[in-house]
Amino acid sequence: MDILDYDNFAETCLEELKILQDKFKDKYDVDWYDNWFYNQSTGLLTFSTGDQELNFKYFDVGSFSEKSNTWKWSWDNDSTLDNVKEKVNIVKEFGQTSNFSKLTNGYFASNEFEAWEFVAIAAKLTNGIGVYRPVSDRQLKLFFVVTEFVDNETAKNIKDKYVECGSHNYRRRAFVCKHLNHKTKVGFEEAFETFEDMELLEDDDFQAWCDECEVVRRTEDGWNDKSMEFADIKVVCEKCYFEIKELNLGHR
Numbered sequence: 001m002d003i004l005d006y007d008n009f010a011e012t013c014l015e016e017l018k019i020l021q022d023k024f025k026d027k028y029d030v031d032w033y034d035n036w037f038y039n040q041s042t043g044l045l046t047f048s049t050g051d052q053e054l055n056f057k058y059f060d061v062g063s064f065s066e067k068s069n070t071w072k073w074s075w076d077n078d079s080t081l082d083n084v085k086e087k088v089n090i091v092k093e094f095g096q097t098s099n100f101s102k103l104t105n106g107y108f109a110s111n112e113f114e115a116w117e118f119v120a121i122a123a124k125l126t127n128g129i130g131v132y133r134p135v136s137d138r139q140l141k142l143f144f145v146v147t148e149f150v151d152n153e154t155a156k157n158i159k160d161k162y163v164e165c166g167s168h169n170y171r172r173r174a175f176v177c178k179h180l181n182h183k184t185k186v187g188f189e190e191a192f193e194t195f196e197d198m199e200l201l202e203d204d205d206f207q208a209w210c211d212e213c214e215v216v217r218r219t220e221d222g223w224n225d226k227s228m229e230f231a232d233i234k235v236v237c238e239k240c241y242f243e244i245k246e247l248n249l250g251h252r
Helices: 006-028 089-098 112-126 152-160 211-219 225-231 238-249
Strands: 035-039 044-049 052-065 070-073 107-109 130-132 140-150 162-165 169-176 206-209 234-237
Touching: 006 112, 006 130, 044 140, 044 152, 052 112, 052 152, 070 112, 089 112, 112 130, 112 140, 140 152, 152 162, 162 234, 169 238, 206 211, 206 238, 211 225, 234 238
Parallel strands: 169 206
Antiparallel strands: 035 044, 044 052, 052 070, 052 140, 070 107, 130 140, 162 169, 169 234
């Protein structure tokens, strides 16, 4: 059995990436758009000009620091959300099988050329449709693999499930009655049993209300205009939802 050589493999991946990237740009013309925005919570990379949008699913491969000349894989970065770094574990597992230390060490001295090798390898191993490096003034350069095109209607439905929170950035939305808060215990009733980071069905949302609302709901034999008016439902982020739940139920 032939032993795979890292340098030859990385070089091949770079050559394939050049072809892949040309096809990606020819098909989607991402350079035409004035703005770009990525959201770890939704896992969407969005390009826009005016009211025109182009959306993709992506995952974060890692980052290269020009200041320290180091590379950090996203799986080793606690500030990167799990949903946009899960796929990079495929690279790590391949590195373990092939005994390629650069694919298994989380953080080490490197250079930008190697960073492009890493993203090329990630694109190959995950069947990405292209790659993207967000351009900013920071000395930290991020490297993404684009995995699939997302039509605007689907992207809107995904984005509508999220809300911007002053404390927790962008998180999935949740609905609670006006009486639930971060300071006082008022009871906690849920539409269904929940836990943090759980996957929700397409039509489901986190929903909770207090003991008083539950009394009114039962008196009214369910949710109606009167019980809904009493609850006066408000939107919070998922993280706030579980902080409020913890306050009221006192367990994790």
